[in-house]
Amino acid sequence: MCVRLESYESEEHQKMVRSFLDGRFENTAFCLLAPDGETRLSGTGRSPSQGLRQRRGPGRGRGDNGVIEAMEQVAKKFRAKATKEGAILQDFHSFRQGLNVASGDQRLLIFVVATENDRKTLRTDLRDLMSDKEIIGKFHTDFADEKPDSQWRDAVKGERGNTGIFVIRANAFGQTGSVMEQLPVDATPEELKTALLKANTSFAKTEKRKVYSEHVAAGRRARVHFENGMPYGEDRDGDGVIDHRGGRGGRGAGPEAGERRGPPAGRRGGPPRGNRRPGQPPQRPRIRPGGTE
DSSP states (O other): OOOOOHHHHOOOHHHHHHHHHHTTTTTTOOBBBEEEEEBBBBBOOHHHHHHHOOSSSTTTTTHHHHHHHHHOOOOTTSOOSOOTTTTOOOOOOOHHHHHHHHHHHOOEEEEEOOOOHHHHHHHHTTTTHSSTTTTTTTTTEEEEETTTTTTTGEESSSSOOSSSEEEEEOTSSSSOOEEEEETTTTTTTHHHHHHHHHHHHHHHHOOOOOOOOHHHHHHTTTTOEEEEEEEEBBBBSSSSSBBBSSTTTTTTTTTTBOOSSOOOOOOOOOOTTTTTTTTTOOOOOBBBBGBOO
């Protein structure tokens, strides 16, 4: 698992990342946890290969195959349940974070705005639908909370009424969005599934796949900035304070400016990169917008 994303908004999750990295706070962290979310089933590190103690690189161990085999061995110890009772639906710290992530992953966001009692019911009723083979992995979900999400309508066009299940398409940088479908909170699973598939089909046909380098360059030109609840950056020396470059330096504009990127004193180079060239972004599966193959 990796909780780095959650740590952008939560001090609690930032502490969890540090617990996996001997007090350091870096941009990736890995550990396999049991279904209780607490018991550790592997070692910890920056990556699966480190956490599972699988060396990487040409001629060094079994690489990715070794990681997969190690994960399979752990998974065999846990039988799949025949019921989804106890399953937890995705829920972001805030609507603005959910919208931003949906934009980055090029997925539609299912945003539930309902009374507290209706939210509890929907968290249970939506389990089967979100596990449906035609739905799973194609959407993000978020449930509105009164305090952090009170201004969500300021960023969205096309919403109607005070409550509902909103299917929202984020803009290129996840700052604003538009409603593609809206259903009442008492909509049946069949009605909701039909609406989701319809919206996602349209989204997948019209959303252009993002190219990392071009997207970052466009964001910098437009001076797009997203303010998180926790400070930007890493703490690679583990002193409890986010590392920054001296003076007003840093690379580019926005949140990355001033963030320390180099290794801590006394260590040459960064963490193992495998076959990835320095400066090259991580390679992601070539999945089209909307989670389609």
